Amino acid sequence: MTGSQLFVLLRRYSSILPRVWLAIALCAMTVSPPVQVAVFVRAESAVPVAEAPKDVGQLRDLQRQVAELIEKLKPCIVAVRIGNTQGSGVIVTEDGYALTAGHVVGEPHQSCELIFADGKRVKGETLGRYQDADAGLIKITEAGPWPHAEMGVSRELPEGAWVAALGHPLGYISGRPPVARLGRVLRNRDTFIRTDCPLVGGDSGGPLVDLTGKVVGIHSRIAGPTTMNYHVPVDVFRSNWDRLAKGEVWQDVIPGRDSEEVKRVVAGVISPEVRACVVMVRCNGRDTVLGTVVGPDGWILTKASELKPPITCKLSDDRELPAEIVGIHEEHDLAMLKVDARHLPAIPWAPSVDCQPGYWMISVGFRQDVPLALGIVGAPARRIPPQPGILGVTLEDTEGGPRITRVMEQSAAAAAGIEEGDIVLEVDGTPTPKTTDVIEAIRRHRPGDTVKLKLRRGEQTLEITVTLKPLDTPSQRRREMQNRSDVGLSRRADGFPRVIQHDGVVPPQFCGGPVVDIDGRVIGINIARAGRTETYIIPADTLLGLMYDLMSGKLRPASEATPESN
Structure with missing residues (x-):
């Protein structure tokens, strides 16, 4: 041809x-x-x-x-x-x-x-x-x-x-x-x-x-x-x-790693102890995400945003036990689960490992003889800023307070029934005398979060609950299209204080498990599949600094105090 x-x-x-x-x-x-x-x-x-x-x-x-x-x-x-x-x-x-x-x-x-x-x-x-x-x-x-x-x-x-x-x-x-x-x-x-x-x-x-x-x-x-x-x-x-x-x-004309062979080479790097620390977290009877055993008395760390009770954890010895959410750290998207078990193998963290770009990152799967994914560090540890929730209005300052001058079509504000001319008095109970106060109050929330607005409409005072939406512009849609992955993206893939980026292809349902380097040292856990080219790791030194708060119960979500059982 x-x-x-x-x-x-x-x-x-x-x-x-x-x-x-x-x-x-x-x-x-x-x-x-x-x-x-x-x-x-x-x-x-x-x-x-x-x-x-x-x-x-x-x-x-x-x-x-x-x-x-x-x-x-x-x-x-x-x-x-x-x-x-x-x-x-x-x-x-x-x-x-x-x-x-x-x-x-x-x-x-x-x-x-x-x-x-x-x-x-x-x-x-x-x-x-x-x-x-x-x-x-x-x-x-x-x-x-x-x-x-x-x-x-x-x-x-x-x-x-x-x-x-x-x-x-x-x-x-x-x-x-x-x-x-x-x-x-x-x-x-x-x-x-x-x-x-x-x-x-x-x-x-x-x-x-x-x-x-x-x-x-x-x-x-x-x-x-x-x-x-x-x-x-x-x-x-x-x-x-x-x-x-x-x-x-x-x-004129132009036409147009992850092999099992390579994975088998690195399989021996993952110790039996590390393999035994990986659990499958199941929600409503379905495999949802991986978890990592961090304490011998049934403490399991996983990705918070994927959880929906009732929750069970399937251990490496094939036991499946009910799990309770003990703590959630929203900023890092981490959840601490507790199961009724003793003498479990706990993950051996290596918090001082230097992960330079080009270094191997080996993702450990659940009861797998070969690694889940193999990749390299693509960029040094850094902060990933959060995607802000969007209300979808324009505002101007008036003597009576911030006045809504425009409500965007198909926006969160339009869906909630907000109208042009409404005065924003409060956001989540906090007074908002200036437009900048409204902007700052909304900016703290993510897409999907709900906020309560107190509005004045003529002689009426209204309270409206709004579910914020993500940014939706032609350039953002184009960016999302380009960044699609054949394995899908995590529900929450941004807003992390510090993560390491690697190019291992880890499907969202297999985040939460440990990652080791070429010497078998555990350098962190996969927290998000963020795009076609990137998966994020929360490094071990960051995780160790969060353990006490997550285990103490002070980060326990009120509605998730005990496992649901319907």
Whole structure:
């Protein structure tokens, strides 16, 4: 089949082949393929690149290599902003040529902004775009020299090789460096490379690198499953360098880790003691979420927002016992359960473990011989801000108090019967003399929370209960569409004071279980599946600081004091 014939087939079946084009940008090239001294020196890989590791020692070597290349590549990777388009890119020459995806570049000779990992911003210009290959080029217009990575040879990349994907998923976030993900080459063709490094919108244009730190591809697009991530081979940039550097735009055609074998290698890292600490939490007779035994007398830690009594816990010895909610820590979305059991194995926390980007994270399942999921730390521990609940009104200050000037269609306010002209007197019993008081009172709540408003409508005083809704804008809907995961997302996936992000694909119903590193040390528990590229861990040192309050009973929810039994 020729390239043209394949293109016709792709167009014919495009309506039934869901493809989400990512968005990013950065390209690199000069008038001829650059000849330069690279940042990286080729080192012999400890892992045969086309084979799965055979033992934990090889995985440990792989971990070291990945952590080192992430640190070295960080200065070369940029976020790209071109108007409303956001993407990623990688600088590949000292004078500032950067590779990116063609759909990030858009049109040639546009002004753009490039943001480095340390927050530095520089100006650039878009150059050429090879549309069907989705290859694009950008040039920094400010004086260099610039940190840069070496371009590898993609045709020499064997299927099965370990590779790392770096970029800015869902766009640049201040204080977050380029996020790393690890996977293997599933397919390598002249026109595309397919990997299981999970990507999402915003990653487009970021680099795919081999274990020597050389750029072998540029992120292009994704399909539904997290194993279908496509990259432009770097050889496409090499062979079309002159045209891209001249700003040409042209078309022809483009087609388009978590294996059991690898999981079996790391299975021995998980000790029998840790396996025995994992329980299945069941609500209304259904498997709902995992839990972790944290005390020998029946103390079990799990994810709070998934719980709905009656609750039972199925232990590793197959006993299923009724569970009581003893405490809920809303901010961390943690719940402490208590079952009537003695002499249970308690999880051995390792609170001082350093979890750097690139380090292995192994998620432990319930009564499984192999790990639930395998991934790497993608970004350092950080706060995840909460998504605020939205009332859906505009306000103005008046002598009588904050007056509602507009009620948005299909908003929480509209559903509750709030009308234009209403004066907001109180929110949850607290007086609100200014519009800022109303805003601050609402901002403390999340989507789905209820708030009580006291309103004045003409001569009447009304009390109305409102259930807040999430933000609903075209850009937010687009972001959510791009961030969909084939395994689903957690009901609560934000508002955490401190979490570690990793790329292991952990379904929401398997959060709550422990996570260990390559040495088998328990570094925390999975708390949320947050997106296509990310799962969050609450680290052990944070968990240990919360144990007393959760066990003491002072965080016990009044309505959940004892298990329900209907």
